[in-house]
Amino acid sequence: MDDVGKGFRRSVVFGAGGGIGRALAEALLSHGVEVWCGSRSGDTDLKGARSFVFDLADEDSIARIAENLRATPPDLVIAATGVLTLSGGSSPERSLRQIDAAVMEEMFRINTIGPALIAKHMLPLFPREGRCAFVALSARVGSISDNRLGGWHSYRASKAALNMLVRNFAIEMGRTHKRSVVAALHPGTVDTRLSAPFQSGLPEGQLRKPEDAARNLLGVIDALTPADSGKVFDWKGEEIAP
Incomplete structure (x- = not known):
């Protein structure tokens, strides 16, 4: 897709240290979009990008980057954050007997509260006139139906x-x-650290490279309109029922 990122001037990618986040930042940079890359280390080593440090557990770190962008606000913000297996090795529960309060709390802190804090500080920066988009990476398994x-x-x-x-x-x-769009996107199964423990036995062709996933996701973002705001879409642009 040669015109990914069309219509956007300045973007902020939270989670640019991960496989999908980095690929999204690279794709946007290659198409002339100004990119601010956020990671826990603050160094994504992407030529032309502006890097910053943030931590989902530290709201002040998110507030600081928002303040830095107040004079030159973004029109595209991507929360490319999330976790499936915690750093301590806790894998997804196969049974209700495996539910652990501390693990569940940490999962919500990263997957739910973190993106909410990003939205809290970044959405108010969006210009009231003109197209703008906030996108959070979600998952098809978040669909109840x-x-x-x-x-x-x-x-x-x-x-x-x-x-x-x-x-x-x-x-x-x-x-x-x-003219704003707020949406969640399911990237599919991508070859990253998040999916690594669950890649065995996947059907051929289901595992995607990060750069392919980024191209697909940006293609979906480009096609979103205000009528799509509040919905969840997969990497092909098909709506996922809640």
């Missing part, structure tokens, strides 16, 4: 909650920013 297998309780619930917040933010933004 599509749930046929159960399990993965904390991850599913945290993504379902994120999808609800996206809907809430879209309604609120729609009152003041008529």
Whole structure:
């Protein structure tokens, strides 16, 4: 897709240290979009990008970058953050007997509260006139109506909650920013650290490279309109039922 990122001038990618986030930043840079890259280290080593440090557990770090951008606000913000397996090795629960309060709390902090804090500080920066978009990476397993297998309780619930917040933010933004889009996107199964423990046995062709996923996602973002705000879409641009 040769025109990915069309119509956007300045973007902020939270989670640019991850596979999908970095690929999104690279794709936007290659098409002339100004890119601010956020990661925990603050060094994404992307030529032409402006890097900053943030931590989902530190709201002040998100507030600081918002303040730095106040005079030159972005029109595209991507929350490319999320976790499936925690750093301590806690895998998605296969049974309700495996539910652990601390693990569930951490999952929600990263997958739900983190993107909500990004939205809290970044959405008010959007210009009231002109096209602008806020996108959070979600997952198909966050769909309640599509749930046929159960399990993965904390991850599913945290993504379902994120999808609800996206809907809430879209309604609120729609009152003041008529051309804004707030949406959640499912990138598919991408060859990153997040999916690494679950790649065995995947059907051929289902695992995508980060650069392919980024191109697909940006193509979906380009096609979104205010009528799509508050919804969840997969990497092909098809709506996922809540």
